[in-house]
Amino acid sequence: MNPKQLERMLRQMGIKARELPVKEVIIVLADGRKLVFSSPQVMETVAMGQKSYQIIGEPRELREEIPEEDVKIVMEKTGADREKAMEALKRAKGDIAEAIMILLESQ
Numbered sequence: 001m002n003p004k005q006l007e008r009m010l011r012q013m014g015i016k017a018r019e020l021p022v023k024e025v026i027i028v029l030a031d032g033r034k035l036v037f038s039s040p041q042v043m044e045t046v047a048m049g050q051k052s053y054q055i056i057g058e059p060r061e062l063r064e065e066i067p068e069e070d071v072k073i074v075m076e077k078t079g080a081d082r083e084k085a086m087e088a089l090k091r092a093k094g095d096i097a098e099a100i101m102i103l104l105e106s107q
Helices: 003-012 068-078 082-091 094-105
Strands: 015-019 024-027 034-038 041-047 048-055 060-061
Touching: 003 015, 003 041, 068 082, 068 094, 082 094
Parallel strands: none
Antiparallel strands: 015 041, 024 034, 034 060, 041 048
16 A cells, blocks of 8 residues: 555544654564664554554564674683573673673672
8 A cells, every 4th residue: 555545544543644764673572682674664653642663674683693702701711611601791792791790700
């Protein structure tokens, strides 16, 4: 459906809608994964004082890799195995010092 036609229909029902000029939308899921929509079509609707957004586009999953060197540093400084070092780095969002503190406090 043409966005202008949709906007007119919604306005007749008391719903305001408009297309937003958006370059990128990033959604962070509860498990930490990120979905990235590049050049999506985003519609904002306002009905009964509540705003809602509809995103149309093809998402890609953004994977944040932890550098191997960072994992080795955390392992060396804490004596932790690779799995625990990776887990601590993920919890610390890649911050090496914080990951080391997490592991040392848990010992």
